[in-house]
Amino acid sequence: MMKEHGPAFKKAVIELDKCPLCRGRAVTMGTFYELPCDRCNASGWVAAATGEALPLDELVTQLSLKLQAAHRQIEQLKNPRATGPGAQYQEGNRLGAGGSNYTGD
Numbered sequence: 001m002m003k004e005h006g007p008a009f010k011k012a013v014i015e016l017d018k019c020p021l022c023r024g025r026a027v028t029m030g031t032f033y034e035l036p037c038d039r040c041n042a043s044g045w046v047a048a049a050t051g052e053a054l055p056l057d058e059l060v061t062q063l064s065l066k067l068q069a070a071h072r073q074i075e076q077l078k079n080p081r082a083t084g085p086g087a088q089y090q091e092g093n094r095l096g097a098g099g100s101n102y103t104g105d
């Protein structure tokens with residue numbers, strides 16, 4: 001069984017957990033309307049290890065990584081055939097998978 005390495009993540013993925021204050025909703029209920037949750041920088045997520053909000057610049061990247069992973073999962077659910085060892089690391093660079101992938105090189 002071959003396990004492809006693919007391009008290594010430059011950014012370390014930080015394990016995220018739902019913010020305990022807003023329960024992942026990114027907002028808290030004010031008296032009359034919802035307020036941005038200041039516990040988690042209004043992201044709904046905190047670092048699982050520390051339970052603290054990430055700095056905004058780090059938070060953006062981590063949310064992006066999380067979103068990309070979620071999208072990959074959705075794509076795999078939509079296209080079960082494309083799922084294979086290392087397929088999730090290819091990020092649209094699968095040559096010849098569908099015959100129509102354009103790498104833009």
Ligand SMILES: [Zn+2]
Pocket residue numbers: 019020021022023024025026027037038039040041042043044045
């Ligand atoms: Zn929160």
